[in-house]
Structures are given as C-alpha cells and as structure tokens.
Amino acid sequence: MKEFWSSRIRALEPYTPGEQPRDRKWIKLNTNENPYPPSPRALEAVRAAAEAGLRLYPDPEASALREALAEFHGRKPEEVFVGNGSDEILAFCFQAFFGPEQPVVFPDITYSFYPVYAGLFGVPFRQIPLNEDFTLPVERFLGDNGGVVFPNPNAPTGIALPLAEVERIASGNPRAVVVIDEAYVDFGAESAAACLDRHPNLLVARTFSKSRALAGLRVGYALGSANLIAALNCVKNSFNSYTLDRVALAAAEASVRDRAYFEERRREVMATRTRTAARLEALGFEVCPSCANFLFVRHPDYGGKALYEGLRERGILVRRWDQRRVQDHLRITVGSEADMDALMDALSALTTRR
Numbered sequence: 603m604k605e606f607w608s609s610r611i612r613a614l615e616p617y618t619p620g621e622q623p624r625d626r627k628w629i630k631l632n633t634n635e636n637p638y639p640p641s642p643r644a645l646e647a648v649r650a651a652a653e654a655g656l657r658l659y660p661d662p663e664a665s666a667l668r669e670a671l672a673e674f675h676g677r678k679p680e681e682v683f684v685g686n687g688s689d690e691i692l693a694f695c696f697q698a699f700f701g702p703e704q705p706v707v708f709p710d711i712t713y714s715f716y717p718v719y720a721g722l723f724g725v726p727f728r729q730i731p732l733n734e735d736f737t738l739p740v741e742r743f744l745g746d747n748g749g750v751v752f753p754n755p756n757a758p759t760g761i762a763l764p765l766a767e768v769e770r771i772a773s774g775n776p777r778a779v780v781v782i783d784e785a786y787v788d789f790g791a792e793s794a795a796a797c798l799d800r801h802p803n804l805l806v807a808r809t810f811s812k813s814r815a816l817a818g819l820r821v822g823y824a825l826g827s828a829n830l831i832a833a834l835n836c837v838k839n840s841f842n843s844y845t846l847d848r849v850a851l852a853a854a855e856a857s858v859r860d861r862a863y864f865e866e867r868r869r870e871v872m873a874t875r876t877r878t879a880a881r882l883e884a885l886g887f888e889v890c891p892s893c894a895n896f897l898f899v900r901h902p903d904y905g906g907k908a909l910y911e912g913l914r915e916r917g918i919l920v921r922r923w924d925q926r927r928v929q930d931h932l933r934i935t936v937g938s939e940a941d942m943d944a945l946m947d948a949l950s951a952l953t954t955r956r
C-alpha cells in the first residue's frame with residue numbers, strides 16, 4: 603500500500619465523516635443534517651435548472667447567488683464568496699491565509715477537519731485546550747498567531763461565544779486572519795457578519811448543509827472584506843473555476859430568497875432542542891448549553907461507548923469520539939419530534955439499572 607504516493611500524502615490522516623449507512627433504516631442523529639426537507643422553492647429550482655439544460659458551464663462567478671446572499675446579509679456582492687460546501691471554503695482559507703511560518707491556532711475540542719487541512723497544506727498548528735466547562739479561553743487566542751479558526755457555536759459542544767469575545771479575538775490578532783466557522787450559527791448564536799466592517803481580518807464561513815437542509819447539494823459561502831474574498835477567488839481560480847454546478851447555484855439562490863420557510867424551520871429545530879435537552883436532563887444527563895442543532899451530553903453513571911453501542915443496537919446513530927476528554931460524551935443531532943421520542947425511549951432503557 604501507498605506505493606507511488608507522494609511523501610506528503612503518505613503522511614496524511616484524512617478526516618472521517620460520520621457514516622451514511624445504506625444497509626437498513628437508521629434514525630440518523632450522527633451528522634447534524636436537518637430533519638426537515640429544504641424549501642420547496644429550492645426543489646422547484648433544481649427541476650427548472652436541470653430542464654433548462656446542463657449543456658453549458660455554470661456561471662464561474664456565481665453572480666446571482668452572491669447577489670442574493672449579499673442582499674440577505676446587507677453586504678456587497680464582492681464581500682461574498684461561494685464554494686462547494688463550507689469544507690471547501692475552509693480548505694481555501696488554509697491556502698489563502700495561513701502559511702508555513704507561524705502556527706494557526708484552534709481549540710483542542712473542535713471540528714476535526716482543521717488539523718487535516720493543516721497537514722494537507724503544510725500549515726503548522728497549535729491546539730488550545732478548552733476550559734473545563736468547554737468554553738473557549740479567549741485570552742489564550744490573543745497574540746501573534748499565524749491565524750485563528752474555530753466554529754461558533756463550537757462543534758461538537760454546541761457552546762456559543764458571545765460576539766464581543768469574537769471581536770476581542772479579531773482585535774487581538776491584528777496581523778492574522780481570524781476565520782469563524784458559522785456552520786450552526788442560525789440555531790441561536792450571534793453572527794460575526796455584523797462586525798465585519800470593524801475587522802478587516804475577520805472571515806465568516808457559512809453552509810447550506812445544516813439550517814437550510816441542503817447537505818446533499820454541497821453549498822457554502824464566506825463573508826468578509828473584498829480583500830479577503832479576492833484572496834479566496836485567487837485560490838479557487840487557480841484550482842477549479844466551476845466549483846458550483848448550475849443545479850446547486852439555482853437551488854441555493856431559491857433557498858436564500860425563501861426567508862419565511864427558513865425562519866419557520868430553524869425555529870422548529872430550536873424548539874425541539876429545548877424540549878429534548880429538558881428530557882435528557884430528567885434522565886440524569888449533563889447537557890452542554892447548545893446554540894446548535896445538536897446536543898453534547900454525558901451521563902455520570904454510564905460510559906459513552908456503552909451508550910453509543912446500545913443506541914446503535916436499537917437503530918439509532920449518534921456521534922462519539924475516542925479523544926480522552928470527551929470519550930464519555932455523545933453528540934446527538936436534533937431530529938424530528940418522532941426521532942427524539944425514539945431516542946428518549948432507547949436512552950431510558952439504557953440508563954435504567956436492571
């Protein structure tokens with residue numbers, strides 16, 4: 603194995619996405635997908651775009667989608683970048699803003715794609731331990747870093763950092779780019795998009811995969827100064843001019859323009875989250891205060907591995923990591939009310955001593 607592989611690729615340990623099994627019907631609470639369908643207007647746009655013909659290349663500048671996003675966020679189109687999922691945007695950020703000279707910093711418990719990108723693009727990194735309660739030690743992110751990246755709310759904890767603290771980190775790294783990965787921000791946290799004008803080094807990454815229920819479409823975007831967006835375009839156009847296809851462009855634009863549907867669905871997820879957190883606490887679980895569409899929980903009397911396996915036997919998939927600090931935690935996606943009823947039945951059975 604690995605014969606002919608370049609030395610750089612041989613040394614990589616790639617990211618492992620949550621499983622997408624097809625062997626049986628699972629209750630899938632392991633990859634933070636939305637339990638509801640996307641906007642019906644997005645589905646109409648998919649059909650229309652396919653029928654209009656896929657013979658021609660898509661718009662390499664994605665102008666219509668960027669205009670819709672600019673309008674939604676009160677920014678200018680040149681302050682918006684779109685990509686094939688926010689994972690691609692994060693990868694472009696590592697190439698555009700971080701270099702071999704100085705380590706980029708991120709938390710020890712966070713999205714596990716960051717160290718993978720660092721390895722792929724030859725960027726040294728330093729992981730900063732979260733506080734005991736999993737909040738972010740803001741002081742330790744200030745200084746002469748090669749860059750900063752973290753999700754807000756953080757994953758897999760769901761804990762949000764107040765905007766004033768995000769701004770402190772941006773001000774405290776005046777010579778580096780600070781990337782805020784807002785994959786879950788629509789579920790109750792404050793977006794740093796509101797303070798872009800004060801921080802030319804701030805870049806916000808967003809996705810259609812969670813709050814817009816379009817994980818299968820692969821669309822993400824970034825908001826930042828025209829200068830930072832130009833750097834992302836420079837990377838993109840040195841790699842692949844057509845990262846978004848015609849179907850994705852049309853459906854994403856329709857989703858952005860359907861504000862009422864977006865509001866209704868994200869509120870529904872947040873209400874289910876509140877109810878589920880209370881039910882889990884009633885069973886004795888410790889639940890991190892979540893501003894995301896998932897709950898990070900542990901039970902003082904039952905190990906994470908046993909609960910994970912018990913749920914699996916009952917047809918319910920959640921996510922768990924072997925990392926020592928969180929090995930007894932489970933990250934559970936907020937699903938439909940019926941999904942949550944099944945989850946609670948299974949967890950009640952698993953946490954009742956026989």
Ligand SMILES: *Cc1c(COP(=O)(O)O)cnc(C)c1O
Nearest residue numbers: 687688689713753785809811822
């Ligand atoms: C889901 C997720 C992403 C990736 O989203 P895509 O747009 O589907 O690539 C990025 N960051 C975090 C923290 C996520 O949880």
